[in-house]
Amino acid sequence: MLRNCIFVFFCLISLCYSEVLLDAQEIVGRIKVHENEIRDVVAKITGSVPSNNNQIAYEYEWGYAGGKEFYTGTKYSFRPEKLDPKVAREFSITKTFDGEKEMLLRIQHDDASGTINSIDPETFRAFMTPNTLLGFDARELSRQTLGEVLSESKSLTIWPKYDEINGHKCIVIEALNVETDPEVKRTYDVRVWVDPDRDYRPLRFEKYFGFDGNNRWKIPCRVVENIKLQKFGDIWFPVAGERTTYGITGCQKPSNLSQEEFEKLTPEEVRKQGIFSYEPLVPKRKLVIDDMTVKINASIPEERFSIKFPQGCRVWDHFWDMGYTVGGKDEILSSGLGAYDTIPNLNVEKENSKENINEEGIHVSSNAEKVINTGESINVNDMSQRHEKSFITKYYKIGCIAAVFVIVILSLIIFKMRRGGI
Numbered sequence: 320m321l322r323n324c325i326f327v328f329f330c331l332i333s334l335c336y337s338e339v340l341l342d343a344q345e346i347v348g349r350i351k352v353h354e355n356e357i358r359d360v361v362a363k364i365t366g367s368v369p370s371n372n373n374q375i376a377y378e379y380e381w382g383y384a385g386g387k388e389f390y391t392g393t394k395y396s397f398r399p400e401k402l403d404p405k406v407a408r409e410f411s412i413t414k415t416f417d418g419e420k421e422m423l424l425r426i427q428h429d430d431a432s433g434t435i436n437s438i439d440p441e442t443f444r445a446f447m448t449p450n451t452l453l454g455f456d457a458r459e460l461s462r463q464t465l466g467e468v469l470s471e472s473k474s475l476t477i478w479p480k481y482d483e484i485n486g487h488k489c490i491v492i493e494a495l496n497v498e499t500d501p502e503v504k505r506t507y508d509v510r511v512w513v514d515p516d517r518d519y520r521p522l523r524f525e526k527y528f529g530f531d532g533n534n535r536w537k538i539p540c541r542v543v544e545n546i547k548l549q550k551f552g553d554i555w556f557p558v559a560g561e562r563t564t565y566g567i568t569g570c571q572k573p574s575n576l577s578q579e580e581f582e583k584l585t586p587e588e589v590r591k592q593g594i595f596s597y598e599p600l601v602p603k604r605k606l607v608i609d610d611m612t613v614k615i616n617a618s619i620p621e622e623r624f625s626i627k628f629p630q631g632c633r634v635w636d637h638f639w640d641m642g643y644t645v646g647g648k649d650e651i652l653s654s655g656l657g658a659y660d661t662i663p664n665l666n667v668e669k670e671n672s673k674e675n676i677n678e679e680g681i682h683v684s685s686n687a688e689k690v691i692n693t694g695e696s697i698n699v700n701d702m703s704q705r706h707e708k709s710f711i712t713k714y715y716k717i718g719c720i721a722a723v724f725v726i727v728i729l730s731l732i733i734f735k736m737r738r739g740g741i
Contacts, residue, residue: 339490343475346490346519351466353518354453356554359384359619363392363612366447367605377412380612381448386462387624388443388450389415416443417624420638424626431632438462447606452546452557454521457509458498465511465521469494472509484522487514495535508535514548518555522546528567530590538595539565551615558608566600 341349361382368375379392391413411426416438424433440462444451454465469475472494481488489512498507505528512523524543529535546560570593572581584592628634630646 338480339477341477341490343477343492344470346477346492346513346515347466347469347475349515350513350519351464351470353520353554354464354466356518357556358616360449360556361612361614361617361619362449363609364390364448365607365609368446368601377446379412379446382619382623383448383450384619384624387416387418389413389623390443390446390448413626414442415624415626417621420625422626424628424632426629431629433626433628433632433634434637435634436637447560447562447604449557449606449608451543451562451606452521452560454511454524454543456524456526456541456543457494457511460498465524468497468509469511472497482512484512484514487516487522489514489522490519493536496529505530507540510536514555517548517550520546520548520555520557522548528595534590534593534595538567538597541565549610549613551610551613554615556613556615558610558613560606562604562606564600564604565597567595567597569596570594571596 359382361380363379364381365378366376368377375394375396377392377394379390381390382388392411394410394412396408409427411424413422413424415422421436421438421442422433423436424431440460443462444456444459450456455463457463457465457468463471469492474495476493476495478491478493482491483489492509492511492513494509494511496506497509499505500507508527508529510525510527511521513519514522521543523546524541525539526541527536528538528540541562541564543560543562547558548555549558550556570589572578573592573594576584576592581589581593628645632645633642634645635642
């Protein structure tokens with residue numbers, strides 16, 4: 320009898336332990352509290368950007384503080400069939416965001432080019448960073464933390480029982496419609512596993528496609544997994560993880576419809592009833608954070624979030640829609656901007672966060688060899704032509720205004736002469 324009572328007692332304790340007793344808003348509140356404990360962070364990171372044709376890896380120093388962000392270091396590429404380092408391409412890359420302007424500096428073989436632009440939320444997500452492992456990809460068209468996105472979600476659901484990842488019990492949160500894309504009538508839902516014993520940090524993150532609420536939780540868009548956490552002082556922080564991005568490859572008919580009936584459906588009905596297939600767009604990406612370099616709440620100098628372009632650097636400023644060469648004859652030193660100064664086909668790299676883009680290779684060295692796997696595009700704009708058109712258009716408008724002004728003056732003179740009988 321006593322043995323049975325003890326057994327029932329421990330069963331009840333086990334049952335209570337397996338149930339999540341907190342409500343959704345309280346859990347999200349705790350996530351945000353622990354996010355706010357990290358005022359700023361700096362670390363050295365090594366990552367990979369896999370593709371089928373090329374290999375890219377990067378070794379960056381990365382920093383983040385309250386929405387401001389930077390990374391600086393080297394990106395390497397090579398084609399898998401050409402492993403000779405002599406054919407490697409190597410770039411020095413620095414990208415910053417100071418809260419207002421996004422700046423990029425790219426140097427290859429002493430040839431420097433740069434851009435100044437408004438922030439594109441996707442660009443800092445082209446490569447994995449520690450923020451990827453913290454769940455900051457929940458809403459890709461904004462720069463918000465996981466907690467901020469969850470707190471704004473229209474619907475939050477908590478799994479009634481804990482789930483387990485690598486021996487750690489996790490609370491599973493589902494958020495509906497965290498983001499919408501009206502152009503393709505897609506909505507996005509998020510499912511995240513957080514570890515309540517380690518600052519409510521994510522251990523797994525899943526983002527799903529949806530179509531006006533249909534096919535929910537069936538088509539993954541992005542999965543971040545195998546996240547490893549380490550404690551720095553009193554704060555848990557990720558030191559490794561992997562990301563896979565998926566794309567829709569087709570749509571098949573449901574079993575209750577014939578092919579003929581399926582082909583007669585409207586696009587809206589297809590999105591609602593169709594069975595979508597998907598596959599990874601590129602091989603799995605990996606990120607390793609050097610735990611010896613992680614510095615949390617050590618304060619980051621403000622100048623780390625902007626770039627001082629070197630002498631001879633060709634810069635395109637999207638705010639002013641103009642380009643200049645730093646130290647060039649036409650540079651306006653007082654404003655830091657310059658007039659058009661013969662910019663020959665400026666090759667400016669833009670990292671695109673979309674995973675199904677044209678990919679370019681890069682050779683890897685040192686720690687990057689451990690996590691090689693790749694893909695990313697480089698957009699090349701003929702800025703000389705753009706500037707020439709801008710230059711001609713501006714002075715054409717000035718000429719037209721001057722001509723109108725002269726005509727008006729002449730008309731007034733002729734009118735007065737006629738009234739005076741001259």
